[in-house]
Amino acid sequence: MRNIILSRGTASDIDKQVSKVLKGLGNPEPPLQLDDVRELLKLDRRYYSTTDDSFLRETISKLTVAGAQVIKRPGLILDAVKKFDLRALYLPDRKRILLDNAQPDAKQRWNEAHEIGHSLIPWHEDLMLGDQEQTLTPGCHDQIEAEANYAAGQLLFLQSQFQIAANDSAPGLDSVRSLKGAFGNTYTTTFWRFIEDSHRDVPMIGLIGAHPRYPKQGQSDFRHIIESPAYRAMFESLPGERLLQAMRTYCQYRKRGPLGAGEVNLVDKRGETHVFLFETFCNTYDCLTLATYQRPHARVVGF
Template sequence: MKNVSLGHRTIADIDGQVDKVLRGLGNPEPPIDLRVVRDLLKLDRGYYSTTDDSLLRETFSRMKVAGLQVLLRPTLLRDAVQNLSLKALYLPDQKRILLDQDLPLLKHRWNEAHEIGHDIIPWHTGMMLGDTEQTLTPACHQIMEAEANYAAGQMLFLAGRFVSEAISSSPSLAFVKSLSKGFGNTMTSTLWRFVEQGHGGRPIVALVTGHPHPARRKTDFDPANPCRYCVESPPFRQRFGSLRETDLFATIVGYCGAQRGGSLGRSEVLLADLNGDRHVFDFETFFNRHEALTLGYWLRSHSSPVPVQ
């Protein structure tokens, strides 16, 4: 699944809302504490469990998911939560964020920031509680999720603070890891943010997949949809947007080993742009024993001479 590209006006509006929050907190140093964000916004946080029917019923008296009333019968809420793979919820009329307590704690931070994103984007409240026909369309829901993700990223990575640090060094997974520790966020969310905001005008792409080596793939591996996420920087999308996720996955399969964890390999690969011209990219892949993280960035046109070492 490729990342959604938001419009310039939407980005500017969300940036303005995030800036208000950060200024209200006195422009804090990383990592940002979401507890003080909730206090500033007067948000409450609770938990639910997808494995406990009684807790679900106790937690919610009424709830809407993308405009759909889900408590039409006692069993419908659990079905909705599981079928929609919900990781967290935001109840705008209650100013309350609810996190799935069954998920690893490491994932709570991003999920909570995502729901805070829904809260600070003015037009989301009306859409989440309003017109069912509009909010139930998949395209509308996808855009709302992308907007909340963008707001979460701006907040967790302190907007321009991350950008200035991200463009201060050459791209690498080791550098992304250091940024992850400094801002207190997961490697996956930092990699995503790095590609979208720290590209410095360079075509960069990131893939989040299962283990790419055939011997390590899970039984439910789908060769037609091998990537959990495919994140493209704006320059990459403009010049290499015709490349399919299956093509990019095949590229990393070509150099990745079967290691159980750690670095799976690194290689210079050739990718064709929209005009058919070939370019050299540096690709590297790391497996954290749960998912494989790949970073690929533009080095030079294929016709460019290789510098003598």
């Protein structure tokens, strides 16, 4: 799935909401404490288990005034959790965030921030009180999830604080690793935010997915393809197989850690060739590949 880049107007509206929260917290230093965010916004956090649904059933039984669809279908939330393998939920009428307690702490941090993001975006409340499967098209659902992800990223990475720190470092996986530690977020979320929010004039592609040397049966090439705004303005989106072929030119057979780096030529929308540096790291669960623009490809002129 390729990342959705929000319109300037939508991003600006969300930025204003996040800025209010950070200002209300006194513009804190990283890492952001989500307990402080919940206290400021008067949000309640609870945990549920997908193997023991008693708490979810109890929660649902208390939502008799949540809205007509919930009244007509008391199992609506429980059905959604099981069918879509949800890791977190936000119940706007109760200002309550529910987190799957089976998730690792680092992932729970992102999931919680994502649900806080929903709570901050005014136009999400009405959408989240209905049956999203029936009332939202896939494109609309993807859009509101992208908006919540954007809000979560701006919150956890403290808006301009991350942009300044990222722009002060060279584009590359070493910088992503350093920023991960500084802001207290996962490698994957830091990687994503680095590509979308830093070095705005540098075309970059991020790839998250299977090991190119050890593909898993039934798994697609990449779970996520992240294109920076500069890349999308200058280049066409490439098929996953083309990107996978590029990775195979340099990736080693080791199963974790750095897998190598190599220069790859890509053609822009005008038909001109440019050089990107691809570098890949594997954390055993996913391979993360960052492709960063280097220079125009030098033409060899014969005599």
